Amino acid sequence: MIDAYRLSAAANLERNFGGTQIRNGSDAGSKHQWPDPEPIDADEGTPAAFPLDALPAMMERAARDIANGTKCPPALAAASVLAVASFSIQNHFDVEFAQRQRRPLSLCILTVAASGERKSTVDRYAARGVHEYRTQLALEHAAREKDIAEAKKAKSDYIPDPLPDPNIVIGNMTLQGIFRAFAEGQTSLALFSDEGGEFLGGHSMKAENRLGSLAELSKFWDGGLQAYKLRGTKDKSETLTANDCRLAVHLQAQPVALQPFLADPIAKGQGLLARCLIHQPASTIGTRIMTLEEWQADGMTIEVQSFAMLVKALLGRPVNRDDGAVQRELLPLTTEAMRALVDYANEVERSLAPAGDLEGMSDLVNKVQEQAARIAGTFAAFTDQTEVSGPTMEGAIRVARYFLSETVRLARIGPQNAAAKDALTVAVWLHERKGVVPCKTFSRCGPKHLRKVINRQEAFSLLKDANWIREANGMLELNPKCAALGMIQSPVAGERGEQGEQ
Known part of the structure; x- marks a missing residue:
């Protein structure tokens, strides 16, 4: 101006x-x-509005309260709530996909937000249940370590097994650190950071490591058995394995950190960007006028507390194992849900044709149908459904459409x-x-x-x-x-x- x-x-x-x-x-x-x-x-362009009413009721109420209390962009609060919900159930459920295949419920969300958008505050509210559960794990881990030490000191015939590292949330850990955590017994981790630039600009993303790191992150999204060979001599090299583990991701970073990553041809070529739900919510900076009552109010409302309690309970749910491998329940799709997902898949496919709205963007959008299925499975599992219903899938497709529109917008403004x-x-x-x-x-x-x-x-x-x-x-x-x-x-x-x- x-x-x-x-x-x-x-x-x-x-x-x-x-x-x-x-x-x-x-x-x-x-x-x-x-x-x-x-x-x-x-x-x-104009960022799309996140369809908050497409979220399950508890998630919607928590997201609205977080947004109202912090005056942050509603999409920022919704993304944090969605990421936390995905993490809370990814170790217990898979969702049915095309041709009777099963897919993990892990979501990978990238949020572009400027400094001052209150990313840290939003994360603190949305992930309250996660942090409480991590504290519980830390206490149990310390108690077990004490029992082990005492048993060894007493030269007991029975030495308790050690517990996995309680740090289930990682912020700027290297890819090697993620593999080590899985190799030591964790089967579900969250890569959450309100300073995502630390990970994107860290050791794993250096030029000499970038190609391999992006490929491994793509594989985590897919699930299955993975191996990571540590550097060293032939006699001393070590291989870390992750057997069908789950990794939920939500990286929040400033445009200067995320935009180069979004434009990275390697990230596109490895298919990682297609596996990400990407958005840049409209900023609320300059409009966050507060009343005295709002200033004094406790942001941890009943709705946010209820969401945190359910997250903690789901994380603490016993994991089903068979011969050491995690056995996850499958959430089938009803016929109505399948029909909705097929219609959405065909809608996207037609848009990829010459002169279509998505022409030339196949490398960015070829996973949107699966994203919709994963979001729907997250909604169903979080609300204790035993299958994905038609209305649940319709809500998930609305959320998937939001992220698709944002991905396309950001891809076009990058150049x-x-x-x-x-x-x-x-x-x-x-x-x-x-x-x-x-x-x-x-x-x-x-x-x-x-x-x-x-x-x-x-x-x-x-x-x-x-x-x-x-x-x-x-x-x-x-x-x-x-x-x-x-x-x-x-x-x-x-x-x-x-x-x-x-």
């Missing part, structure tokens, strides 16, 4: 340069007046954001050099990643279309109105070109 200062600056420009040649530190300027520049920010960022880098670079340089100088000394023509085509095209730059007589010129209107920001560290060009 152009403020009074910018309008005044524009008026001065018009008064001083109107009808005359604008020279910007060089005599190479065009004889024509510069047109007004247009904004080059990407059109991010725009990249081009806009590069365009601003070019503009800043030119501004630092008084707005006019030979084109050859840019190719030789400009920002390193944009020196090749093929790498800067989109940025240059965007700048020219928005009336920011032009090329004439071998010179590259920056519209001086961009600086006068305050449209050029400080350069990003590391984006400057090399100094000392002639």
Whole structure:
């Protein structure tokens, strides 16, 4: 939005340069007046509204209370509640899918939210039952360790078996750490973090580990037997195995951390992004006005407490085992639920056809039918249903549609954001050099990643279309109105070109 200062600056420009040649530190300027520049920010579109009424009653009430109490985006509260519900039942149930196959109920949710959206507070409320259960496990683990120590000290013939590590919620653990936790006896874990950038930018996601890590995370979503070989010599190497374990994921991160991951061709190629429910809720920052009563109210309402109590009870439910392997109950689909899911699958398939709404996005949306089935199974298991009914599937499909629309929106603005960022880098670079340089100088000394023509085509095209730059007589010129209107920001560290060009 152009403020009074910018309008005044524009008026001065018009008064001083109107009808005359604008020279910007060089005599190479065009004889024509510069047109007004247009904004080059990407059109991010309008985020969809999360269908809170599609959630089961207890989950809906908890999400609404969390959103009302924290003034966070309702979709942020709903995603946290959904992730916690998935974790609470993933170790006990699977859901029926196409051709009588069974699928885990584990969900992988990626939430893009700026700093200050109260991600930590939302997580604290939504995962209250999880943290209480983890505390209970920690006490039991400490007691068992004491019993083991005493038995060993007394040289008893019976030494109690150790309990698995009680840390069932991991935030920034490496992939090796996840495998080790499973290998030591856990069969269900939650990768929850309100600082998801720590995991996405951590050891497991470094360039040399990225391909393998993304592949392993995809396999966790699928279930089954997995193995992870530790680095070492032939004689000392160790292999960690996870036998059909479950991993629920909810990573909340700022756009700067998640957007590169969403645009990562490796993540797409490995199929991980298709296995994720991705969204970026509309921000509520600037609208979170509170009354004194709201300020003093206890955010842990009866509805949030009820949700926490059920989560804790479900996590504490005994796990069925047969010869060490977890035996999970299967939630079948009713005929009505199957018909709804098939209709949704066909709807998505038709949209993938040429000229369809989802054309060219198969690598991002080819799991949406299974996502709907998993969400439906989560709803059914959490509400103590023995099968997935038609209405339950319809609600799950509405939630799946929400995440699908958000995935498509974010996928489309990703390239725009990249081009806009590069365009601003070019503009800043030119501004630092008084707005006019030979084109050859840019190719030789400009920002390193944009020196090749093929790498800067989109940025240059965007700048020219928005009336920011032009090329004439071998010179590259920056519209001086961009600086006068305050449209050029400080350069990003590391984006400057090399100094000392002639």
